[in-house]
Amino acid sequence: MTEKIIVIDEGTTSTRAMLFSVDGTPLGSAQREFRQHYPAPGLVEHDAAEIWTATLACTRAMIDKAGGAGAIAAIGITNQRETVVFWDRATGEPLAPAIVWQDRRTAADCARLKAEGHEPAVQAASGLLLDPYFSGSKIGWALRNWPQLAEVGDRLAVGTVESYLVHRLTGGVHVSDATNASRTLLMDINGASGWDAGLCDLLGVPMSLLPEITGCTTTVGTTMPDLLGGAIPICGMAGDQQAATIGQACLSPGQTKATFGTGAFILSASGTTRPQSDNRLLATILAQEGDVRSYALEGSVFVAGSLIKWLRDGLGLLANAGESEGLARSVDDNGGAYLVPALAGLGAPHWRPDALAALSGLSFASNKAHIARAALEAQAYQAHDLKTAFAADGVDWSELRIDGGMAANDWMAQDLADMLDLTVERPEFVESTALGAAMLAATGAGLYPDLASATKAMRGRTTRFTPALAPEKRKARLAGWQSALAKVLG
Secondary structure, three states: OOOEEEEEEEOOOEEEEEEEOOOOOEEEEEEEEOOOEOOOOOOOEEOHHHHHHHHHHHHHHHHHHHOOHHHEEEEEEEEOOOOEEEEEOOOOOEOOOEEOOOOOOOHHHHHHHHHOOOHHHHHHHHOOOOOOOOHHHHHHHHHHHOHHHHHOHHHEEEEEHHHHHHHHHHOOOOEEEHHHHOOOOOEOOOOOOOEOHHHHHHHOOOHHHOOEEEOOOOOOEEOOHHHHOOOOEEEEEEEHHHHHHHHOOOOOOOOEEEEEOOOEEEEEEEEOOOOOOOOOOEEEEEEEEOOEEEEEEEEEEOOOHHHHHHHHHHOOOOOOOOHHHHHHHOOOOOOOOEEEOOEOEEOOOOOEOOOOOEEEOOOOOOOHHHHHHHHHHHHHHHHHHHHHHHHHOOOOOOOEEEEOHHHHOHHHHHHHHHHHOOOEEEEOOOOHHHHHHHHHHHHHOOOOOOHHHHHHHHOOOEEEEOOOOOHHHHHHHHHHHHHHHHHHHO
């Protein structure tokens, strides 16, 4: 039976393909890391050709595990958002480095546009703020600074990662789903709008370069038969944070999830009504089924799991990421150490691309356990800052559903419950991003009548963490964090 689903999960540091049954049971996974390139401070790039090679290898491995392309009902794709790829329409080959969402090279451009007074109009149309995090300013910068893009003329194609992968898988289809398009600063997310001519002009992006915007459960094409051993429909796509929200079954207004991956991203569903923020949160498209769009309010933290990776690879304090939990448990408290993880600037609700990370409160009594604990505690502090901003916008969380690689850390999950003073729920299968893409693909393939039915059938069991910290200790820790943060913000 063709009731298996393959999900291509394109992260910031690795490519993965996962095989699911129609009820959401994970059946297999293949993963390959790819290199991160840091050509200068604040610049982050990928080699899109390396991403494609890794994607193809992982996808083929899962097709083999399934017993061939004939066993696959659909392919779903989920991806790191805001990262932009530039490629040749004729060959599919990349023409320049992919500029990653963490990249800050356009900070001065965004600051200038903000100083000129453009941000209110940009936010009204796109739901976003003028920050180098988003795709549009990256595209405009590349078109001005990389002459090889102009040299190919109308063969130049631009898109986010899912757009690039679809083009290569199908042999030419150029589309982007509504959730990824809504993260570019180039789309009017209100009603049935699409690319916005005014936003494109403001950021220097010709609309002719951009893909067609599609729904999240739309069949956008089929894979080239000789690529994967058969023509498989691609019919489920969403940016990674929207996919995780769907995987956590947060579709009803007020339901909230937090994904702790490379960064940390908290989304609260708002139904078919676009949310408005007065506290520098983001309005974004959560999903689009057919012509019906649903929305979410979002807070984006740039550094989460990448902080632990930096402690491991950059500083050599950890042998592996999992060691952080044991170290955090080995000390009674943080020893006065606070780590503000602004390694790529600060995201919501501060939006300070110029901010630099700081580790404060050290003494000769401090050791690597205190630093590891401070790094994990920073996740709860950043989440608390966002909870305060969400509440100020009228969206107070009743509980929080967490996922992503860091969420497997029991100590961190309990610390979130303690510092947020609310119940934290974690699925036994923490890869909600991939599961959400599987739900979208299953819906697009007609295996379920709608997305709500798919989420109900495919979401598994969960574990709950309840607050257990005395209020005075919570207050004291938050005061220490606010003091450390104030030094960074100046």
